[in-house]
Amino acid sequence: MNKWGAATFLGTVFLGFGIFLVVCLGSIDKVSSGPMSSKEKLGKWVWQKHGCVECHCLFGNGGYLGPDLTVITRKMPIERLKRFFSEPPVMRPAKRRKHPELDEAKADAMIAYLKFTAKINTQGWPPQPGYVLKKNSGETKGE
Numbered sequence: 001m002n003k004w005g006a007a008t009f010l011g012t013v014f015l016g017f018g019i020f021l022v023v024c025l026g027s028i029d030k031v032s033s034g035p036m037s038s039k040e041k042l043g044k045w046v047w048q049k050h051g052c053v054e055c056h057c058l059f060g061n062g063g064y065l066g067p068d069l070t071v072i073t074r075k076m077p078i079e080r081l082k083r084f085f086s087e088p089p090v091m092r093p094a095k096r097r098k099h100p101e102l103d104e105a106k107a108d109a110m111i112a113y114l115k116f117t118a119k120i121n122t123q124g125w126p127p128q129p130g131y132v133l134k135k136n137s138g139e140t141k142g143e
């Protein structure tokens with residue numbers, strides 16, 4: 001290989017590696033929402049302790065009785081969320097069973113945690129408006 005051949009080869013290798021690095025760093029930046037604060041961590045603990053996952057999903061993982069809560073803080077006003085946790089309603093399919101009640105500190109931590117999950121780039125999860133069941137046909141159709 002002559003001098004120019006070697007220079008072209010090395011140039012291409014370095015350029016390729018440079019592009020690779022830029023793309024990697026760029027994609028890390030898109031998914032990361034920074035480290036969790038201690039309040040957000042407390043909220044995650046409340047989520048686990050009260051078994052929210054039995055009935056709700058985060059990022060599509062969990063129970064399907066209640067709605068997916070990944071981006072709930074973008075859909076429900078924070079004041080309404082707070083009231084929902086401090087004066088929980090009776091759950092719709094049940095006659096008497098109430099939603100878990102959280103004291104103010106736990107409700108605040110839960111909201112902080114749910115705000116954290118809402119910041120993570122989920123590429124559009126949960127899908128909106130999703131699929132609906134056509135009455136009596138047993139088929140699903142996308143809207």
Ligand code: HEC
Nearest residue numbers: 047050051052054055056065066067072091092099100110
């Ligand atoms: C036993 C099942 C169950 C558990 C456990 C549960 N939920 Fe729910 N949750 C539901 C159901 C069902 C609904 C829908 C109620 C309705 O529409 O009346 C709901 C609704 C909600 C809503 C309102 C969503 C909306 O779009 O209106 C929020 C917020 C919520 N739950 C948060 C939580 C959190 C946080 C926990 C844990 C502390 C939790 N839930 C535990 C079943 C549950």
